[in-house]
Amino acid sequence: MFEINMDDILETIGMIENENLDIRTITMGISLLDCCDSDINKACNKIYEKIVRKAENLVKTGEEISREYGIPIINKRVSVTPISMILAASGGNPLLYAKTLERAVNTIGVNFLGGYSALVQKGFAVGDEVLIRSIPEALSVTDHICSSVNIGSTTTGINMDAVKLMGEIIKEAAEATKDKECIGPAKLVVFCNAPEDNPFMAGAFHGAGEPDCVINVGISGPGVVRAALAKIPEANITEVAEMVKRTAFKITRSGQLVANEASKRLGVPFGIVDLSLAPTPEVGDSVAHILEEMGLERCGTHGTTACLALLNDAVKKGGVMASSSVGGLSGAFIPVSEDAGMIEAARSGCLTIEKLEAMTAVCSVGLDMIVVPGDTTPSVISAIIADEAAIGMVNSKTTAVRIIPAIGKDVGDELNFGGLLGSGPVMKLNTKSPAKFINRGGKIPAPLQSLKN
Amino acid sequence: MRAVITVVGEDKVGIFAKVSAFCAEHNVNIEGVSQTILDDMFCMIMIVEASKCICPFGDFTEKILEEGKKQGLVIHAMHEDIFNSMHRI
Known part of the structure; x- marks a missing residue:
């Protein structure tokens, strides 16, 4: 029957x-290259019109699919061509673009829009530096716009002038939003090896090699993986890896189904499924708790990097067979403030920034949603970015930094962003000065592994 | 399209009658039923054909959930593809 x-x-x-x-x-990537205009007001009008035309049914369609299939679809978002490219053609005040994007978001009703971005891994082109210097104000006068800057890659090396600048920008972004829990830098990601089809915020943008419009889907499911592991408490590690693979396969298949359906209903080609395990601050939705289920007393202790490496690899192996096209970041995320287990571990002092840095060598992103003391100098922030970018560059993987200086606060205090961004304790940093290194400027040359041809 | 309806709640007289009447009112045809009592909890899974449902299927899922709440039951109606995609290669 x-x-x-x-x-x-x-x-x-x-x-x-x-x-x-x-x-x-469900993130709709929209190219704005055909909105370029030498008149910035005309460009803004074209951008508004195109985003609203392409994404007007995105939220409604997402909700329909969610109701029919019975699976929650938490966010509907839009990513656009890096705005620095549009600014290169028009010149003028980039804040006009930020406000135009915010207006479009309010019309179509998505949660976030990413792409107030610049790609400067090899140097600054026209528009790049002006856009980057406008980021703090853009993030303070808008609520839904996310920004990202790519400062390095395996093939180009690391642009240390950009690294220095981003330390200052992150600090300014926190100052500009200090009456709003310093939320500015929570919407700003500094990347090495940024993927051009990432559906997750705050780092989503629509790369120049992407089609005109595309649907990318980001899955979730840390709670499912943890529950699966809880059923096999005596299993050996090989069996643990197999269980993660099997579970990731099922989760990803549901993502692929939603992606196909959204693509069909919206008449927009399917791009990729991002296989990431993305936690939320809710209990039962934590990546840290998966690592603890594997046998760690608390996330951050010795063994954490090994458990995370296993998890990250098994998620990809299980997921890749379940999807016709995998992309984006694809792996396990470890954002501190967005993960109940990470927050507990950081509060208890078991999870430190040094351990998080080691973990980023084997997971899919980087130092993510980490709150640091408000008196942290821009050069220390830049040095954190440089360390993280070096890990990404040498290992041919994406790494990112999203840290939030808590203005007026110190170790022992907390910031509370609310919603998916969660809350985070201020974490202790090493404060010996790297200023001389950062102030040298120049580039870290591309490593030997960039020469693959 | 086919869908799966799951009904869970405290056992009492007439659950099956109420759910099947609700399906009939919406022109949703029941193709198969599996039902059991676990620790005084009523558990039922129905496979239904909902192509000719009188309202959009998304609306049907919300209405049947509401109807269930009135009876003290948790009733989910979901497109069968979610199960096919997750459990079949």
């Missing part, structure tokens, strides 16, 4: 009801 197994039905419903299985985001 039934072609679908009863146990499978109950398992799926259990994942959604009890283990927080959801689709984290």
Whole structure:
């Protein structure tokens, strides 16, 4: 009578009801290259018109799919061509673009729009530096616009002038939003090896090699993986890896289904599924708790990097077979303020910034949503970016820095952003000065592994 | 399109009658039923054909959830593809 197994039905419903299985985001990538104009006001009008035309049904369609398939789709978002490219053609005040994008967001009703971005890994082109210097104000006068800057890559090396500048920009962004829990830098990511099809915020932008319009989907499901591991408490590590793979396969298949359906209903080609395990501050939706389920007393202790490496690899192996096209960041995220287990571990002092840095060598992003003391100097922030970018550059992987200087606060205090961004304790940094190194400027040359041809 | 309806709640007289009447009112045809009582909890899974449902299927899922709440039951209606995609290669 039934072609679908009863146990499978109950398992799926259990994942959604009890283990927080959801689709984290449907992100529509929209190219703005055809909106370039030498008159900035005309360019703004074209941008507004194009985003609203392409994405007017995005939220409604996402909600329809969610209701019919019974799987929550948490966010509907838009990513656009890096605005520095549009600014290169028009010149003028980049804040006009930020305000135009915010207006478009308010019309179509998405949660976030990413792409107030510049790619400067090899140097600054026309528009890049002006846009970067406008980021603090752009993030303070808008609520939904996200910004990212790519300062290095395996093939180009690291632009240390940009690294120095971004330390200052992050500090300014925090100062500009100090009456709003310093939320500015929570919407700003500094990348090495930035992917051009990433659907996750705050680092999403629509790369220059992407089609005119595309649908990318980001999955979630740390709670499902943890629950699966809780069922095999005595298993050896090989079996743990197999269980993660099997679970990641199922999660990703639901993401692929939603991606296909959204693509069909919106008449927009499907781009990629991003296989990331993305936590939220809700209990039962934590990557740290998966690592603890593997056998660590607390995330951040010795063994954390090994557990995370296993998790990250098994998620990819399980997910890649479940999707016709995988991209974006794809791996496990470790944002401190967005993960209940990471927050607990940081509060207890078990999880330190040095351990987080080691973990970023084996996970899919980097130092993410980390709150640091308000008196942290720009050169220390720049040096953190340089360290992180070096890990990404040498290992041919994406790394990123999203840290938030808590203006007027120190170790022991907390910032509370609310919603998906969560809350985070101020973490201790090493304060010996790297200023001389940062002030030298120049470039870290590309490593030997860049010469693959 | 086919869908899966799951019903969970405290066992009492007439649950099956109410859910099947609700389906009939919406022109949703029941193709198969599996039902059991676990620790006094009523558990039922139905496979239904909902192509000719009188309202959009998304609306049907919300209405049946509401109807369930009135009876003290948790009722989910979901497109069968979510199960097919997750559990079949």
